[in-house]
Amino acid sequence: MQPLIDLPKLLALDKTTTVIVDVRGGADAHERYQQSHLDGAVFASLDDDLALHPEDAAFGGRHPLPSTKDFADLLTRLGITPDTHVVIYDDKANAMGAARLWWMLKAIGHQKVQVLNGGLKAAIDKGIILSFEEVTPNVVESYPVPAGFAGTASIEEVKLAANDDSHLVIDVRENARYLGQTEPIDLVAGHIPGAINIPYAGNMDSDSKYLVDELLHDKYAQQLGDISPKNVIVHCGSGVTACHTLLALEQAGLTGAKLYVGSWSEWSRRPELPIGKESRY
Known part of the structure; x- marks a missing residue:
C-alpha cells in the first residue's frame, strides 16, 4: 500500500472498514477541528496524543514518542484495530501531525495506513463540504500493545552516522535554520555537523501536494548516491516534520530510512555536542 492516497480514492473507500483521522497541533487544535473537518473524521492531537510533554528536551527532544501502551490506547479510542484502513490528514500540508501518525503506525507494523495527499486543503480546493459535528469513534477491542517503535535512531547512532561516508544524516528544516542564521524555536542555532540539508x-509542489513519485525518487536518489536508504537518518527540529520526508522516501521507493526522534531540539541542548554552521557541501 502506497503511503499517499488522493481524494477521489479516499471518497470511494468502504466507510465500514476505514477510519479517517484529523491530526492537528497547537493549543487550539481541537477547536479548529470542530470548526471544519472531513465528514466522519475523528480527532487526534499532535501535541497531546502523538507526543509526550518532556520535562527536559535535552533527553528526547520537544516531541518524544509516547509509550506504546499509551499509543495502543489512543488507537483503541479512535476505533482503530490492526485490520483498519487508516487515512490521515492535517491542515499543514501533511507536514505535521499526519506524517507523524503515519510514521508511528508504520513503526508498530500497522499495514493499512495512508495520508491524504494535499491534506485538508486538497478537500477544500475540490469544494468538499466540511463538517463541524464531533464524531464518536466506533467501540472496538483493545489494540494490542506493540513491542516498540521500529526505525528510530538514537543520538549515539546519529553521532556515528554523521561522520561516516557510508551513512547519511538529513536535516529537513529550512536552510536558514540549518545554517544557524535564525532559530525561532530551539535554544541554539545551527545543525548537526556532517548532516546535509534537504x-x-x-517534497511538495505549488499545490501543497507531494511531487510525483518519479520526481521524488530522482530528488533523493541523487542525494543518496551509493548510500543505502537503510543507512539514512532523517531529523528536523523535534521529530515531526522529518516524518514528511520519511513518507516521501517511501513513496519514492527508497525504504528503510530511520527517524531521529529527538532531532535538533535534543542535540542542541547537549552542551558537550558540536554545533555546525556551514553546509557539508
Whole structure:
C-alpha cells in the first residue's frame, strides 16, 4: 500500500472498514477541528496524543514518542484495530501531525495506513463540504500493545552516522535554520555537523501536494548516491516534520530510512555536542 492516497480514492473507500483521522497541533487544535473537518473524521492531537510533554528536551527532544501502551490506547479510542484502513490528514500540508501518525503506525507494523495527499486543503480546493459535528469513534477491542517503535535512531547512532561516508544524516528544516542564521524555536542555532540539508518543503509542489513519485525518487536518489536508504537518518527540529520526508522516501521507493526522534531540539541542548554552521557541501 502506497503511503499517499488522493481524494477521489479516499471518497470511494468502504466507510465500514476505514477510519479517517484529523491530526492537528497547537493549543487550539481541537477547536479548529470542530470548526471544519472531513465528514466522519475523528480527532487526534499532535501535541497531546502523538507526543509526550518532556520535562527536559535535552533527553528526547520537544516531541518524544509516547509509550506504546499509551499509543495502543489512543488507537483503541479512535476505533482503530490492526485490520483498519487508516487515512490521515492535517491542515499543514501533511507536514505535521499526519506524517507523524503515519510514521508511528508504520513503526508498530500497522499495514493499512495512508495520508491524504494535499491534506485538508486538497478537500477544500475540490469544494468538499466540511463538517463541524464531533464524531464518536466506533467501540472496538483493545489494540494490542506493540513491542516498540521500529526505525528510530538514537543520538549515539546519529553521532556515528554523521561522520561516516557510508551513512547519511538529513536535516529537513529550512536552510536558514540549518545554517544557524535564525532559530525561532530551539535554544541554539545551527545543525548537526556532517548532516546535509534537504528542506521538507521541497517534497511538495505549488499545490501543497507531494511531487510525483518519479520526481521524488530522482530528488533523493541523487542525494543518496551509493548510500543505502537503510543507512539514512532523517531529523528536523523535534521529530515531526522529518516524518514528511520519511513518507516521501517511501513513496519514492527508497525504504528503510530511520527517524531521529529527538532531532535538533535534543542535540542542541547537549552542551558537550558540536554545533555546525556551514553546509557539508
